[in-house]
Amino acid sequence: xxxxxxxxxxxxxxxxxxxxxxxxxxxxxxxxxxxxxxxxxxxxxxxxxxxxxxxxxxxxxxxxxxxxxxxxxxxxxxxxxxxxxxxxxxxxxxxxxxxxxxxxxxxxxxxxxxxxxxxxxxxxxxxxxxxxxxxxxxxxxxxxxxxxxxxxxxxxxxxxxxxxxxxxxxxxxxxxxxxxxxxxxxxxxxxxxxxxxxxxxxxxxxxxxxxxxxxxxxxxxxxxxxxxxxxxxxxxxxxxxxxxxxxxxxxxxxxxxxxxxxxxxxxxxxxxxxxxxxxxxxxxxxxxxxxxxxxxxxxxxxxxxxxxxxxxxxxxxxxxxxxxxxxxxxxxxxxxxxxxxxxxxxxxxxxxxxxxxxxxxxxxxxxxxxxxxxxxxxxxxxxxxxxxxxxxxxxxxxxxxxxxxxxxxxxxxxxxx
Numbered sequence: 204x205x206x207x208x209x210x211x212x213x214x215x216x217x218x219x220x221x222x223x224x225x226x227x228x229x230x231x232x233x234x235x236x237x238x239x240x241x242x243x244x245x246x247x248x249x250x251x252x253x254x255x256x257x258x259x260x261x262x263x264x265x266x267x268x269x270x271x272x273x274x275x276x277x278x279x280x281x282x283x284x285x286x287x288x289x290x291x292x293x294x295x296x297x298x299x300x301x302x303x304x305x306x307x308x309x310x311x312x313x314x315x316x317x318x319x320x321x322x323x324x325x326x327x328x329x330x331x332x333x334x335x336x337x338x339x340x341x342x343x344x345x346x347x348x349x350x351x352x353x354x355x356x357x358x359x360x361x362x363x364x365x366x367x368x369x370x371x372x373x374x375x376x377x378x379x380x381x382x383x384x385x386x387x388x389x390x391x392x393x394x395x396x397x398x399x400x401x402x403x404x405x406x407x408x409x410x411x412x413x414x415x416x417x418x419x420x421x422x423x424x425x426x427x428x429x430x431x432x433x434x435x436x437x438x439x440x441x442x443x444x445x446x447x448x449x450x451x452x453x454x455x456x457x458x459x460x461x462x463x464x465x466x467x468x469x470x471x472x473x474x475x476x477x478x479x480x481x482x483x484x485x486x487x488x489x490x491x492x493x494x495x496x497x498x499x500x501x502x503x504x505x506x507x508x509x510x511x512x513x514x515x516x517x518x519x520x521x522x523x524x525x526x527x528x529x530x531x532x533x534x535x536x537x538x539x540x541x542x543x544x545x546x547x548x549x550x551x552x553x554x555x556x557x558x559x560x561x562x563x564x565x566x567x568x569x570x571x572x573x574x575x576x577x578x579x580x581x582x583x584x585x586x587x588x589x590x591x592x593x594x595x596x597x598x599x600x601x602x603x604x605x606x607x608x609x610x611x612x613x614x615x616x617x618x619x620x
Contacts, residue, residue: 204553204554205554206554206555206556207554207555207556207593207598207602207605207606208556208593208595209421209556209557209558209591209593209595210420210421210532210593210594210595211595211596211597211598212420212421212425212595213489213492213496213595213596213597214425214485214489217488217491218484218485218488218489221484221485221487221488222481222484222485224484225480225481225483225484226481228480230480231479231480231481232455232477232479232480233255233448233454233455233477233478233479233480234455234480235480236480236481236483236484236487237255237477237478237479237480237483239483239487240255240478240483240484240486240487240490241253241254241255241431243487243490244416244431244433244486244490245433247393247394247405247490247493248393248405248406248407248408248414248433249404249405249407249408250407250408250409250414250433250434250435251434251435251437251440252433252434252435252436252437252439252440253431253432253433254431254432254433254434254440254443254444254447255429255430255431255478255483255486256429256430256431256432256443256447256476256477256478257428257429257430257447257475257476257477257478258417258419258428258429258430258476259287259388259390259415259416259417259418259419259430260287260290260291260294260430261430261447261474261476262415262416262417262430262431262432263287263288263291263360263386263388263415264291264294264295264474264476265432265442265443265446265447265474265476266386266412266413266415266432266443267291267292267294267295267297267357267358267360267386268295268442268446269413269439269442269443269446270357270358270384270386270412270413270439271357271358271384272292272295272297272357272358273295273296273297273357274295274296274297274345274348274349275296275297275346275349275351275352275353275354275355276295276296276297276298276354276355276356276357276358277297277298277299277300277333277336277339277354277355277356277357278292278297278298278299278300278356278357278358278359278360279299279300279302279316279319279320279356279358279359279360279383280292280299280300280301280302280311280359280360280361280362280388281301281302281303281304281310281311281360281361281362281364281582282299282301282563282564282565282566282570282574282579282582283303283304283309283362283364283561283562283563283579283581283582283585283586284362284364284388284561284562284564285390285561285562286562286564286567286569287390288360288362288388288564289301289564289565289570290564290569291360292360293344293345293569296345296348296349297345297346297357298336298339298344298345298346298573299360299564299570300319300323300333300339300356301564301565301570301574301578301579301582302315302316302319302579303315303579303580303581303582304364304579304581304582304585305370305581306581306584306585307521307523308364308367308369308370308521308523308526309364309365309367309534309561309585310361310362310363310364310367310368310369310370311361311362311369311374312581313370313373313374313377316359316374316377317377320377320381323335324356330355330356331355331356331381331383332352332354332355332356333353333354333355333356334354336353336354338573339354339573340353340573341570341572341573342572343568343569343570343572344573356381356383357383357384358383358384358385358386359374359377359378359383359384359385359386359411360385360386360387360388361374361385361386361387361388361411362387362388362390363387363388363389363390363391363392363395363406364391364561365391365528365531365532365534365561365591366391366392366393366394366395366423366528366529366530366531366532367392367395367520367522367526367528368392368395368396368397368406368525368526368527368528369387370523370525370526371397371399371410371411372399372400372525375410375411378411384411384412385410385411385412386411386412386413386414386415387406387407387409387410387411387413387414387415388415389406389407389409389414389415389416390415390416390417390419390422390430391417391422391423391529391531391532392406392407392416392528392529392531393406393407393416393422393423393424393493393529394406394423394493394494394496394497394529395526395527395528395529396526396527397410397525397526397527398524398525398526403527407433408433408435409433409434409435412434412436412439413432413433413434413439414432414433414434415430415431415432416430416431416432416433417429417430418430418431418482418486418489421531421532422531423493423496423497423500423529423531424486424489424490424492424493424496425485425489426478426482426483426485426486426489427482427485428482429478429482429486430478445470445471445473446471446473446474446476447473447474447475447476447477448473448475448476448477449469449473449474449475450469450470450471450472450473451467451468451469451470451473452467452468452469452470453465453467496596497529497530499596500529500530500531500594500596501529501530503530503533503594503598503600503603504530504533504594506600506603506604507519507533507592507594507603507606507607510603510604510606510607511535511607511610514607514610514611514614515538515614516537516538516539516541516614516618517535517536517537517538517610517614518535518536518537518538519535520533520534520535530594532591532594533591533592533593533594534560534561534589534590534591534592535589535590535592536560536585536588536589536590537588537589537590538588541588541614541617541618542617543559543560543587543588543589543590544559545613545617546590546610546613546614546617547559547590549609549612549613549616549617550606550609550610550613553609553612553613555593555605555606555609556593557590557591557592557593558590558591559586559587559589559590559591560585560586560587560588560589560590560591561585561586561589561591562586563579563582563583563586565578565579565582566583566586592606592610593606
């Protein structure tokens with residue numbers, strides 16, 4: 204029987220043609236197609252500015268730097284996310300302070316965030332400072348190499364996990380109360396929507412200072428790899444563009460188009476975080492299909508909900524009233540004492556690929572010294588009880604039914620052991 208993969212990119216003749224044309228054009232690095240992709244992406248999400256980079260990790264790094272995260276600082280964020288969310292903070296010489304998530308949405312919990320701001324921080328010198336910063340200075344932490352005061356709260360990083368929008372309004376209100384900038388980790392959330400002040404708006408408008416997206420092959424649209432930053436702030440956008448290109452004051456493409464010779468200047472120490480025109484050409488074609496791809500994912504998610512309804516021991520994901528998710532991933536929760544690995548092995552033996560629930564960065568070796576098991580109970584439960592089922596464009600409802608039937612068989616078999 205044919206194996207059902209966890210995910211599969213939807214790439215075809217249009218993407219092949221676009222990539223070929225980019226290659227044959229002679230301009231393959233960051234150039235006119237990157238600019239066109241940025242403009243199309245900004246229009247798709249309702250943002251004033253969009254800046255393409257090499258990955259979402261690069262996007263998060265630049266976003267945090269641009270909003271003012273510096274060595275010795277801390278950033279409030281979720282552990283329940285791919286480890287790049289936490290690592291991007293460390294790339295700035297700062298340290299994440301983890302907050303638990305809402306088990307219904309897998310996203311940052313507003314009550315937990317409010318509690319952390321109240322109990323874990325103190326106000327002095329016009330800023331909030333983490334009270335227990337000494338606990339963060341593990342052997343892996345960049346804080347060990349910082350001189351001067353440690354623990355200033357420099358940003359809040361909100362994740363829209365597996366494409367499900369976080370409940371932004373209360374989270375943004377807390378950030379605004381303390382004058383803390385917000386970076387949205389929207390890696391999975393292209394095309395997702397959120398109700399803001401009575402209106403549906405796309406994630407990425409953005410609603411914080413910056414939103415960051417991924418084009419990894421498991422995302423709704425892909426360029427092989429790559430990322431995008433969106434913002435309403437022109438000065439932030441200029442900072443992203445300078446930092447992504449070695450700190451250069453203008454791009455190679457701008458210099459190429461100039462009517463006279465221009466000598467570039469390098470104003471700051473930057474990075475090589477550029478996207479290629481080959482990737483952007485693919486991205487433009489993918490973006491044209493965004494509505495179609497999301498509609499298909501929503502249809503598949505609806506089929507899953509119908510087929511899983513009669514299976515005991517399974518809790519399907521819930522879409523809250525304030526959100527319209529793109530269903531980038533379909534994450535169920537195993538109830539009771541079901542063994543996650545036994546269930547995954549049983550599905551694998553039946554030709555069905557799965558993944559465990561979203562990881563917890565604080566349980567991994569680089570962070571575990573400062574964050575012992577048990578401090579974030581919802582996050583840990585969701586990692587250990589969550590199960591990501593296959594969902595991708597081109598998947599049939601017959602295959603959805605096969606996954607559901609196999610899951611029912613495995614749960615019944617494991618209940619007997």
